[in-house]
Amino acid sequence: MPGGGDVGGGAQAVCYRYDGSFEGFLCCVYDSVYRRETPLCITAESDVPALLGAERCVGTDGERAARVRDSIARRISPRALELCRNVFCSCLSQKELHLLRFLLRGYREGGGICQKNGDELVSRLLSAERHLLGEAHLLKGFTRFARAEGLLVAFITPKNYVLPCIAEHFCLRLAQERFAIVDRTHGAALLHEEGRARVLRVESLRAPELSAEEAGWQALWKRFYDTVAIEGRENPRCRMSHMPRRYWENMPEMADLL
Amino acid sequence: MDLMEKLSILADGAKYDAACTSSGADRPGFALPMGCCHSFSADGRCISLLKVLLSNECVFDCKYCVNRSSLEKPRAAFTPEELAGLTMGFYRRNYIEGLFLSSGVVKSPDHTMELMIGALRLLRQGHGFRGYIHAKAIPGASPQLVRELGLLADRLSVNIELPSEESLRRLCPNKRREAILLPMGQIAREREEESLALCRPGEAGRFAPAGQSTQLIIGASPESDYQIIRLSAAMYRKYGLKRVFYSAYIPAVADSLLPSLDTKPPLLREHRLYQADFLMRQYGFEAEEILSPALPSLNPYLDPKSNWAVNHMERFPVDVNRAPQDLLLRVPGIGPLGARRIVAARRQGKVDLEQLRRMGIVLRRARHFITAAGYRPPLLQSRESTVRALMDPAVDRFGVEQLSMFHDLGLLPGGGDVRSLTEAVEESVKCLAAAM
Known part of the structure; x- marks a missing residue:
């Protein structure tokens, strides 16, 4: 997947801004994949606007969100979708960017990525999920x-x-x-x-x-x-x-x- | 007497019962299956259930008990309506997961059980309560009443309290061993029958679906840790108990047959017994692997799993990339969750130390006992450094006087003659390393 490399890599220093909903985030994933770019940051409307680079507002589109949702469950695994939903509710800072990195890797590596408990990115997401579920309990x-x-x-x-x-x-x-x-x-x-x-x-x-x-x-x-x-x-x-x-x-x- | 005063008296009389879990419930929405703590009291214990006596009147005179008949104290009893109202009010506000109902023996065991059944029936059927209920079966009650109680409760318990028949005879003149074991056996049988039945009864017809538990008092009588965990193991096997609770004896009543009133509760010993119990339930240890007649006391300085490891160095190092899960579980620093994470992760590629750290493995302890991708423990690793890495910092927290409550420690410093904790820890490191 060209352009799907490291976050911040490449020449385009673009920031995504979305409405803060999970669907809105999935549309950011859609844009990132189809524009072959990795944003420098992804901020919700309620966050303080980022000062880095150009900002693009990503509109929330139910159909696009559904396509991404479906592709996560099908091409990575249903567990990956569940992990994304949970981490999205967690208080992990820059969770959108971490999730995007996870998904771009997941599309390449497949469902096994969720079992990589010792991987730096995956263990960070898993611990954010545990924090959320622990607090909920x-x-x-x-x-x-x-x-x-x-x-x-x-x-x-x-x-x-x-x-x-x-x-x-x-x-x-x-x-x-x-x-x-x-x-x-x-x-x-x-x-x-x-x-x-x-x-x-x-x-x-x-x-x-x-x-x-x-x-x-x-x-x-x-x-x-x-x-x-x-x-x-x-x-x-x-x-x-x-x-x-x-x-x-x-x-x-x-x-x-x- | 108003409700506030009754609640004070009847909660005070029930608080020495250690069981407060609401686990094992099969009530989606009404009680969480893994149990749920709603608060933690000043002693650090989980509060999950409204734990009260129906009445603190008692015709029995067990020496250690705060409700014994020979003690002059205010006596009270809830009416079924009061108890049901209190439970519903607390439950609705999410203060509690349900009710823990025990009682002193009013007139006779059967009469007491009838009172309890009446109160619980009003709560379940009159008020439609669907939360968790833990009820104590009164030793000596008739089987028909035990059955009725079990149909209303999620969990039943009969407390053994004293870990040997001799202590029971000495301290509980009105209780007989058979009176305790009989209802335990009946509860185990009823549950087995039900699990074998072709058609499972609905919610209302199930017998104690969350199983049964019991409690042992530690330190009121002279039994060794070995005797105690053997007893626990036998009860898990024989009666299918879900839990055995251990309760450090706190002198609440003066009696020449009991430790004096200024005796401190053996909290470190209780802590070690819970750890040993956990090894038997979750780690696949046998009682005989943890202690033996020659070494009847748990090690105050090491948790029982570490103690097993330093005595079985021939079983290590374990290769985290190949070893079966039950062997991973024997490594100090790897728990059930860590072992599961390792087993899942190694299917996706070799696991190294850094990955183990990210999986929450305690490398400070585990690194002496494992090999991983790119790692072997140093060949000339000193035994002392291994033991030192395992020494339990809890010893510090519990304090030096707790050491005097362990007996028969062999060469380890213990008994009443330990003056400085630092020296005792240092001496035991040397002593344990020498024995490796």
Whole structure:
């Protein structure tokens, strides 16, 4: 694949700008392959614009995205597509560029690339994926709901964009409930009502006032939390390593320890 | 008595039970199969379940127990409605994955079980609760009641607590060994029957689908580590247990038959027992490979896998590009995940040290035991440097007084006469290297 060499190689110093969606990213891959160029950087609209070289806006086109998606699953492997989707939700810096490099190599090397656990690029993507899935797993436990005006509301502040990874879990568990999980880091919220879920953009959202009943539940939970620890076995270091401090702000039982 | 006060008393009475996992659940959406920690308490333990007693009243008088009948203390019991309301409220807010229900023995084992079954039935059927339930089967209860309990719970447990019949007789005058083993045997049989049945029952008709577990108290009685892990191995084999939990004894009650009240819990020993248990469950080790009658105590300075490795240098080095997965698992610094990554990666090409590092292999430890593309351990590698690389830094963290809780360490410094940790570690490096 001519021009599909190292990132930044070649004479064209072009930067891609896209809308920040996964489909938009797939269109960047499409452009890169068909124009036979490797961009110097790929930035989402919400990112700070890059100052390097010429910038080209890559429009999002559903049909092109579908072609790329299909080619990844077919020419590399379904696992490669899954890895791309996950890494895209992760907080790996310059993830778009790493993913593009991975895909260009994958088209040449085939599905085996996903098993190259010791490869520099692949291990970086795998560890970004683990970081995302690990945080999603933690948040299935650490997310706390409070009832406000008939809605169960939870706030989370994850490093990775975990909502797509935890949505199904909570929609099954709270199938009969109206609930919302607000991701403050990424300005997005999962809203579930009448058995249907959707993700909304949210700008700023204040936590609703805590009702007396809700404060009562939190007090009961706090009492249980404090009682269940065994005196004589205190181990703050162990607690901190299992439950890093950055999660505490959204957990009522930890509020007084912050 | 208000709900807050009851919760305090009944959670306090249940907290010495180490089991809090919600693993093994088959409830998509309602409980995660690999278990899920919802919080971690100040002692660093996972909180997954609302762990409470139904009642802390007890007619038994087990010497070590905070709920023993001869102890003057406030007694309380939840009504089924209170317990169900609390569980539903906590579960809905995602505080918990489910309920862990235990109880003191109220009047008789059968009566207690009837109370527990009533409470769980209200929760499952009255409130439609579909989260995880771990219930304790009360030793001495009738088989029919154990069966009913198992149909409501995901996991059942019967705690052995004391690792030998003699200790049980001495410390638990009202409990008999058979009363503990009988329900364990029944649970194992019921589960086996069900797995062999031609048509599997629906969710509501399944018996303890997440299996059973038990707990052993460490340090309240004189059994050796060897006796303890042999007992665990036998129970995994015989009763198909999912887990054995180990609980370092914390003196909560004064009694002439027990360690004095100022005795510190043997936390390092407990930690080593969990590691040994993990080797048997996940690494394919036999109890006899870990300890022997001649060497009945776990090594405080080395984790049990490293201890095995330094005593079996004839099995190394292992070629990471060829060795079968179970042999890779024997290398210090390579865990189950690392071994799987190596096996997948080497199909795509030779694996070298740099790649191993990127796969998360701990080379500081592993490099003494492996060959890889372009790497062999130096021929004149000193034994001391190998042992030193394996010394467990956890010894530092647990502190010097923990060493005194190991017995029969042979030549290793231990017992009560260790003064300086640095010296003890240094001496044990020499001692272990000399034995290699």
